[in-house]
Amino acid sequence: MSGHGTPVPMMSTACGPLTGEAHVPGDKSISHRSLILGALSVGETRIEGLLEGEDVLDTARAMRAFGAEVIDHGGGAWSVFGVGVGGFAEPDQVIDCGNSGTGVRLIMGAMATSPITATFTGDASLNKRPMARVTDPLALFGAQSVGRSGGRLPMTVVGAADPVPLRYVVPVPSAQVKSAVLLAGLNAPGQTVVIEREATRDHTERMLAGFGAEIVTRDTDEGREITLTGQPELVAQHIVVPRDPSSAAFPVCAALIVPGSDVLVPNIGLNPTRAGLFTTLREMGADLTYENLREEGGEPVADLRARFSPDLKGIEVPPERAASMIDEYPVLSVVAACATGRTVMRGVKELRVKESDRIEAMATGLRANGISVEDGPDWWIVTGQGHGNIPGGATVASHLDHRIAMSFLVLGMVTQSPVTVDDASPIATSFPVFEPLMQALGARIARSPA
Ligand SMILES: O=C(O)C1=C[C@@H](OP(=O)(O)O)[C@@H](O)[C@H](O)C1
Numbered sequence: 229m230s231g232h233g234t235p236v237p238m239m240s241t242a243c244g245p246l247t248g249e250a251h252v253p254g255d256k257s258i259s260h261r262s263l264i265l266g267a268l269s270v271g272e273t274r275i276e277g278l279l280e281g282e283d284v285l286d287t288a289r290a291m292r293a294f295g296a297e298v299i300d301h302g303g304g305a306w307s308v309f310g311v312g313v314g315g316f317a318e319p320d321q322v323i324d325c326g327n328s329g330t331g332v333r334l335i336m337g338a339m340a341t342s343p344i345t346a347t348f349t350g351d352a353s354l355n356k357r358p359m360a361r362v363t364d365p366l367a368l369f370g371a372q373s374v375g376r377s378g379g380r381l382p383m384t385v386v387g388a389a390d391p392v393p394l395r396y397v398v399p400v401p402s403a404q405v406k407s408a409v410l411l412a413g414l415n416a417p418g419q420t421v422v423i424e425r426e427a428t429r430d431h432t433e434r435m436l437a438g439f440g441a442e443i444v445t446r447d448t449d450e451g452r453e454i455t456l457t458g459q460p461e462l463v464a465q466h467i468v469v470p471r472d473p474s475s476a477a478f479p480v481c482a483a484l485i486v487p488g489s490d491v492l493v494p495n496i497g498l499n500p501t502r503a504g505l506f507t508t509l510r511e512m513g514a515d516l517t518y519e520n521l522r523e524e525g526g527e528p529v530a531d532l533r534a535r536f537s538p539d540l541k542g543i544e545v546p547p548e549r550a551a552s553m554i555d556e557y558p559v560l561s562v563v564a565a566c567a568t569g570r571t572v573m574r575g576v577k578e579l580r581v582k583e584s585d586r587i588e589a590m591a592t593g594l595r596a597n598g599i600s601v602e603d604g605p606d607w608w609i610v611t612g613q614g615h616g617n618i619p620g621g622a623t624v625a626s627h628l629d630h631r632i633a634m635s636f637l638v639l640g641m642v643t644q645s646p647v648t649v650d651d652a653s654p655i656a657t658s659f660p661v662f663e664p665l666m667q668a669l670g671a672r673i674a675r676s677p678a
């Protein structure tokens with residue numbers, strides 16, 4: 229929901245070895261899509277393992293506002309009784325997507341080709357983020373929108389009464405933009421074609437196929453071309469949400485840098501469009517293994533085992549890998565700080581338009597804790613200090629960004645003096661059990677007086 233309560237300062241103090249199993253919650257991207265596609269299908273979609281973080285709960289509320297029946301059975305089990313493609317009702321209230329870029333952008337796409345009007349808002353972070361990247365292609369379908377200057381929320385979208393399909397080359401590497409166009413294409417007649425120059429997470433495509441849409445992906449000279457045939461009848465599904473690799477990143481990276489650690493993170497989805505961090509860590513010399521590698525629901529899944537890795541080396545992260553690890557750069561920069569040599573991260577301009585400007589937020593906080601960082605518009609370089617050499621001791625700002633908060637709490641596990649995050653409450657958007665889960669492994673994180 230829009231606006232956060234009282235800030236929750238949190239302190240992380242150097243700890244002994246992290247050990248045990250870390251059962252991280254369900255995948256956030258897949259959780260949003262399960263609710264939205266469930267709402268656009270006919271029949272009862274049963275979802276198990278839904279991430280019950282604030283971002284996803286806001287999407288659940290939004291789907292109710294558009295007319296779907298959404299039932300929480302408890303323990304991550306949910307049902308969605310959908311209204312079918314083109315069946316969204318006009319909400320009689322403002323849709324508050326809280327902190328969630330994925331939520332607002334996908335929902336805008338899903339309603340933009342129906343003859344209804346909806347107004348969207350979010351928290352102070354979301355209301356600063358660019359929406360024109362979504363409303364521009366939605367306008368080509370015939371939808372109109374008016375928001376604050378710079379294409380910011382709050383924003384009203386008037387759906388197209390007579391949508392036309394399109395062929396659209398996504399100008400930025402963004403799964404949210406691609407997904408918004410595909411979801412809008414669902415209620416347009418004929419074929420909607422989306423081309424992405426860089427492959428981004430493909431959960432929307434996989435799930436649309438699973439719900440019975442006709443969708444074909446092929447590689448072309450222009451990039452990945454996705455063709456969706458409009459106005460299908462989507463059929464309700466039973467979805468088991470895999471656990472989130474972006475959340476797994478935190479216990480994995482913590483285990484790699486805290487001496488003596490050995491942590492198992494079971495059942496992590498390793499879809500290649502999401503697993504770039506783990507490849508990068510292994511290239512840096514991380515003792516990170518995939519155990520029990522298997523296929524589940526058409527996706528590779530493994531139990532990740534991460535052990536303390538004393539000889540981490542800085543590397544140049546290939547820019548073409550950026551999309552597959554875009555949310556993991558903040559915590560990678562913490563591992564980079566503990567390595568020897570420089571870790572060079574290029575082609576990451578998108579980091580500047582997330583919940584915060586993540587390059588700026590991390591660079592400022594890392595410098596305050598004694599780590600050297602250089603940065604430019606679409607790159608940054610962290611110079612590793614080696615194990616045990618990071619002073620720490622600073623209080624950093626999380627800027628309403630869950631990944632910034634969690635990354636600095638991981639940093640504090642290895643610094644000479646504790647690291648404090650001014651507000652850890654945003655962690656509840658994606659990883660509500662972060663604090664008890666990390667404490668159970670042995671981390672010393674605690675709410676601290678403001
Ligand atoms: O489609 C999705 O579920 C997401 C796409 C990415 O955003 P962009 O599409 O802005 O790159 C990612 O950063 C976000 O956490 C989730």
Ligand SMILES: C=C(OP(=O)(O)O)C(=O)O
Pocket residue numbers: 256327328329330331555582583631658
């Ligand atoms: C960028 C993120 O999410 P969103 O864009 O959905 O707010 C994230 O979870 O790191």
